[in-house]
Amino acid sequence: MSLPRAPLAVVFDMDGLLCDTEVVYRDAMIAVAAEDGHDMPLSLFKSMIGLPGPSGDRKVLDHFGDDFPIESFNTRIRDYVDAACVAGVALKAGVVELLDHLDELGLPRAIATSSSHRSVQSHLGHSGIIPRFNTVVARGDYVLGKPNPDPFLTAAARLGIAPEFCLALEDSHNGVRAASTAGMMTIMVPDLLDPTQEMHDLCVRIARDLHEVEALIRASR
Numbered sequence: 001m002s003l004p005r006a007p008l009a010v011v012f013d014m015d016g017l018l019c020d021t022e023v024v025y026r027d028a029m030i031a032v033a034a035e036d037g038h039d040m041p042l043s044l045f046k047s048m049i050g051l052p053g054p055s056g057d058r059k060v061l062d063h064f065g066d067d068f069p070i071e072s073f074n075t076r077i078r079d080y081v082d083a084a085c086v087a088g089v090a091l092k093a094g095v096v097e098l099l100d101h102l103d104e105l106g107l108p109r110a111i112a113t114s115s116s117h118r119s120v121q122s123h124l125g126h127s128g129i130i131p132r133f134n135t136v137v138a139r140g141d142y143v144l145g146k147p148n149p150d151p152f153l154t155a156a157a158r159l160g161i162a163p164e165f166c167l168a169l170e171d172s173h174n175g176v177r178a179a180s181t182a183g184m185m186t187i188m189v190p191d192l193l194d195p196t197q198e199m200h201d202l203c204v205r206i207a208r209d210l211h212e213v214e215a216l217i218r219a220s221r
Contacts, residue, residue: 003220004185004204007167010102010217011155011184012133013050014113016171016191019123020090021081022049023192028080032073038064049193050172052114052145085122091129092189094210099132101214105221108134110155112168114145114175134159147174149182156182169213176202187213 016022026045033040044063048056057070102109110133113120117138124130135158142150156163168179171191179186180202187205188195195206207213 003167003216005165006220007107007185007217008165009107009156009159009161009167010109011112011152011159011166011168011179012109013168013170013172013175014111014115014120014123016049016092017169017175017189018092018095018111018129019127020092020191021085021123022171024081024084024089025077026192028077028084032076032080035076036069036073038068046193050114050146050170050174050178052139053116055145082122085126088126089123091127092191092210094212094214095129098210098214098217099129101217103132105217108159108161110135110137110159112137112151112155112179114139114151116140146172147177147181149178152179152182152184156184167217169210173199187216189213 012018029045030040044059048059061068061070111120115138117136120130120136120138130136135155137151137155137158139145142154144150152168153163156166163183166184168184168186169189170176170179170186171189171193173193173196176186176188176199186203187207188199188203189207189209200206205216
């Protein structure tokens with residue numbers, strides 16, 4: 001199976017797609033909740049993947065109650081994740097090779113993430129790949145976060161490429177919904193979430209890793 005058309009730009013999610021940070025967030029949330037005597041269900045964490053911070057906070061409060069100390073909870077999670085990033089969080093398989101191929105083709109690329117610009121620096125700064133993106137769209141750069149299309153539409157506008165000619169790469173269900181609604185060719189590269197029938201319907205491909213994405217782009221030229 002090939003892509004519907006040759007992409008003129010590529011838009012990447014960050015956590016779970018470029019870097020292996022979703023598992024770090026999972027472990028941090030479960031650990032911090034346990035320290036306070038709470039059980040963080042894995043299903044609750046998975047429902048938050050790809051969502052902007054305030055939307056995730058709402059899910060936590062709906063589960064634990066409005067008196068749950070969400071600000072302290074988030075601060076401790078951030079400290080946990082920051083420490084893990086300092087120790088070293090790996091890039092996902094195929095990231096560097098895919099970026100090299102996009103360089104060869106001269107294709108512009110962006111990051112469109114629900115995380116903050118601070119998190120982008122924390123999660124990817126050590127890897128040295130941030131300068132390889134033409135633009136970074138993060139929380140604060142758009143009105144509505146994923147699963148709304150705003151992050152991807154903002155990325156397309158900054159790159160100057162119509163959304164239908166952009167290839168979006170996502171690992172989360174909410175991210176796939178956002179990219180598809182934006183009108184982009186969307187590939188899901190699963191991380192902690194399995195692809196559902198909805199994901200198969202919304203995506204042009206479910207890829208095992210970014211090496212497969214590179215091969216698809218090569219075949220589309």
